[in-house]
Amino acid sequence: MTEPLLSIRGVKASYGHVAALKGVDLDVSEGEIVTLIGANGAGKSTLMMTVFGKPRAHAGQIIYSGEDITRRPTHLIARMRIAQAPEGRRIFARMSVYENLQMGAAVNPDADFEQNLEHVLGLFPRLAQRLHQRGGTLSGGEQQMLAIARALMGKPRLLLLDEPSLGLAPLIAQQIFDIIHELNARDRLTVFLVEQNAYHALKLAHRGYVMVNGLITMAGSGRDLLERPEVKAAYLEGGRH
Amino acid sequence: MEVFVQQLINGLTLGSIYGLIAIGYTMVFGIIGMVNFAHGDVFMVSTFIALVTLLIVTTWIGISSVVIALFIVLVVAMTLTSLVNWAIERLAYRPLRGSFRLAPLISAIGMSIFLSNFVQVAQGPRNKSVPPLVQGEFILMDGGVYQVTLSYKQLIVWAVTAILLAAFWYVVSRTALGRSQRACEQDQKMAALLGVDVDRTISITFVMGAALAAVAGTMYLMYYGVVNFNDGFVPGVKAFTAAVLGGIGSLPGAVIGGLLIGLIETMWSAYFSIDYKDVAAFAILAVTLIFLPQGILGRPDVEKV
Numbered sequence: 001m002t003e004p005l006l007s008i009r010g011v012k013a014s015y016g017h018v019a020a021l022k023g024v025d026l027d028v029s030e031g032e033i034v035t036l037i038g039a040n041g042a043g044k045s046t047l048m049m050t051v052f053g054k055p056r057a058h059a060g061q062i063i064y065s066g067e068d069i070t071r072r073p074t075h076l077i078a079r080m081r082i083a084q085a086p087e088g089r090r091i092f093a094r095m096s097v098y099e100n101l102q103m104g105a106a107v108n109p110d111a112d113f114e115q116n117l118e119h120v121l122g123l124f125p126r127l128a129q130r131l132h133q134r135g136g137t138l139s140g141g142e143q144q145m146l147a148i149a150r151a152l153m154g155k156p157r158l159l160l161l162d163e164p165s166l167g168l169a170p171l172i173a174q175q176i177f178d179i180i181h182e183l184n185a186r187d188r189l190t191v192f193l194v195e196q197n198a199y200h201a202l203k204l205a206h207r208g209y210v211m212v213n214g215l216i217t218m219a220g221s222g223r224d225l226l227e228r229p230e231v232k233a234a235y236l237e238g239g240r241h
Numbered sequence: 242m243e244v245f246v247q248q249l250i251n252g253l254t255l256g257s258i259y260g261l262i263a264i265g266y267t268m269v270f271g272i273i274g275m276v277n278f279a280h281g282d283v284f285m286v287s288t289f290i291a292l293v294t295l296l297i298v299t300t301w302i303g304i305s306s307v308v309i310a311l312f313i314v315l316v317v318a319m320t321l322t323s324l325v326n327w328a329i330e331r332l333a334y335r336p337l338r339g340s341f342r343l344a345p346l347i348s349a350i351g352m353s354i355f356l357s358n359f360v361q362v363a364q365g366p367r368n369k370s371v372p373p374l375v376q377g378e379f380i381l382m383d384g385g386v387y388q389v390t391l392s393y394k395q396l397i398v399w400a401v402t403a404i405l406l407a408a409f410w411y412v413v414s415r416t417a418l419g420r421s422q423r424a425c426e427q428d429q430k431m432a433a434l435l436g437v438d439v440d441r442t443i444s445i446t447f448v449m450g451a452a453l454a455a456v457a458g459t460m461y462l463m464y465y466g467v468v469n470f471n472d473g474f475v476p477g478v479k480a481f482t483a484a485v486l487g488g489i490g491s492l493p494g495a496v497i498g499g500l501l502i503g504l505i506e507t508m509w510s511a512y513f514s515i516d517y518k519d520v521a522a523f524a525i526l527a528v529t530l531i532f533l534p535q536g537i538l539g540r541p542d543v544e545k546v
Binding site: 054073074075078083084093094095099102104106108150154 | 417420421423424427428430431432433434435436437438439
């Protein structure tokens with residue numbers, strides 16, 4: 001078995017005195033889609049940001065592509081071709097869509113800007129129409145598309161997506177999941193996904209993890225998790241899918 | 242009418258200098274949310290760097306061409322002042338980042354006191370003057386009693402300001418560096434996630450602000466011919482007023498605010514009492530804060546999330 005692309009070992013992180021991650025183990029292998037599900041406040045988004053050192057893990061190790069990045073400065077981690085469409089989208093509201101995409105491309109000077117631009121605008125034709133509009137004027141769905149497109153502009157090896165379907169109409173959410181699937185199947189992009197929309201996210205994933213209170217409580221293939229009664233009871237009931 | 246036109250010319254000249262200083266305030270505020278109270282003194286330091294360089298260039302090296310001498314003085318002042326401001330940021334502000342909000346502000350006030358006292362001790366408390374460098378003027382209107390003139394000095398101030406503002410505007414709005422600066426201004430965490438070295442970008446912002454302050458300092462020295470260790474305070478506060486009036490955080494706002502403050506001050510001096518010109522300028526600050534807290538070009542705080 002080959003080394004996983006991203007390997008998180010016993011990671012603990014906290015905000016002030018509040019422990020958010022209490023010793024998390026998780027692997028993402030090259031070419032996989034891995035989904036992490038969990039309730040609000042379980043620590044999913046914190047885990048994604050901890051990969052980038054914000055907040056920094058105070059125990060454990062994060063290994064990416066064979067290198068220990070646990071203590072590396074955030075901007076240098078980003079330059080190792082890990083991209084994130086973070087919680088809250090965080091697009092630059094006072095920059096145009098085009099400039100947002102330029103920001104995404106700047107992380108990887110070797111990438112061909114024009115070619116990547118064509119690629120992401122092909123995935124998200126809506127953005128092509130909005131190219132010179134300010135980011136802040138986009139609708140929620142468009143902002144989500146921009147956040148993902150911006151992350152893709154640097155030609156990442158590993159893409160972290162934090163709740164890409166949050167607040168989107170079901171049809172648009174489905175489009176986004178389709179695009180993630182396509183990126184993975186066609187371009188072999190490795191994706192690590194955090195979702196509350198557990199049904200769709202697990203269906204899409206090769207493997208999944210369940211997080212409760214800063215700890216991983218279950219792991220398995222996406223299909224396997226979908227079948228488990230505990231997962232069904234906690235994350236799939238209530239007509240969310 | 243002649244008086245008005247003349248004061249318009251004088252006001253635009255003074256306003257150019259305020260505008261150049263105001264950009265340093267507004268940029269630093271934009272990127273780290275801090276009012277850099279030492280910025281006026283950085284400007285003052287630049288006037289002394291320009292003074293010393295000018296004396297070296299003209300008396301020791303013996304360059305007699307005013308254009309070449311001014312050019313050298315400008316470049317040296319911009320370089321050294323940038324270095325000074327870079328060091329200030331590293332020593333006095335960066336270690337306090339992430340501390341409580343008032344900490345860097347207090348540190349900036351300390352820096353301001355340090356700089357003016359240092360220059361007072363090193364250069365003496367008295368006014369330092371240079372002989373007039375550029376003489377001559379165009380007579381624009383001749384009303385018999387009163388001539389409207391545009392001096393070569395004023396023309397130089399306008400031209401240098403316009404050229405450097407254009408260059409600066411290009412960097413901020415069209416280059417990758419400027420984009421990183423604007424990204425840090427909007428969301429430092431996200432900028433870091435996209436590979437931007439936030440600390441370095443902040444350093445560069447201080448360097449750029451200082452370079453423009455040094456342009457203002459060189460122009461100030463050439464225009465007035467007299468500098469004093471105390472000259473950082475009042476122009477500094479007026480430039481800050483300009484930044485607030487234009488909308489702090491907004492670069493065109495800083496320039497517009499600077500020009501307005503310059504005009505208000507000279508018009509007030511012409512039509513009312515020259516003794517009260519500073520009162521007029523600062524009354525503007527108070528009125529702006531009450532009725533237009535976001536300034537002329539400032540953005541309202543509401544933004545779509």
